[in-house]
Amino acid sequence: MRTPPAPRLALTVLERFVPDNEALTGDLLEEFDARPSTVWFWVQVLAAIAAAWRTRGAEIRPLRLVDFQPADAAERTRHYGLRFPPVNLSPVAGMGGLGFMLLIGLMTRTMPAAWWLLLASALAGCVLGAVLIVLARPGGARMTEPGRIVPSGAPRMKGSV
């Protein structure tokens, strides 16, 4: 007898709410192949989402452009031939493109002045980034430890970066 396919909706929900965890998705599919129960699959998916949400509360999640982690980029690249990871272009983690557009619309409608604040923050970020790049260049001043900047002419201590 042929194994029925895993519930597509459950898979979509899992990949949406527990992104970057292809091993878990693969394990669930492998187990589903051994015991094809839709109820079992949904229970596992909902439990995985609940477990991910519990741990997510304590994490600092910076804004990011895509659901892609550089740490495992090399390993992912090896598997590109088989499967492309889902790409979420929304910069807000856990929110889709439509939700992000809604947020933009709401912000423009209720407090348009906030855009100036956003622009100023972006500019300040660019300036800070440029300063850090200049400081990190070989000829420029160097940072020996967080918060301590040494001018380029100063002698290097043994073991310093």
Next chain:
Amino acid sequence: MARDLLTDFELMILLAILRVGDEAYGVQIAREIEATGGRRVLLGAAYTALDRLERNGLVTSTLGAPSAVRGGRAKRYFRVTARGVRAVRNTQRALVALWRGVPQLKERRS
């Protein structure tokens, strides 16, 4: 020392990885705990614990080759680090020390 002690689920996961060996990935770990420990395991909860153990340096993981039965997804193999083995030993020592001298838990000889 207290920081090295593990929760019961973490301890079970580490012991399951050690028992399974090089082929320890999510499904195998869950099956080992269910077969030996007699506890049902939700894979999502297992991965949450495994991620925490990896963050704390008690296990390491590597991605294997993807397979068709897994919908083209790779397996994630886990290994216990030296620090992980030390944490298991410390937890065992603490539990055995607590065990000793409890009159209600002394085995009765019939």
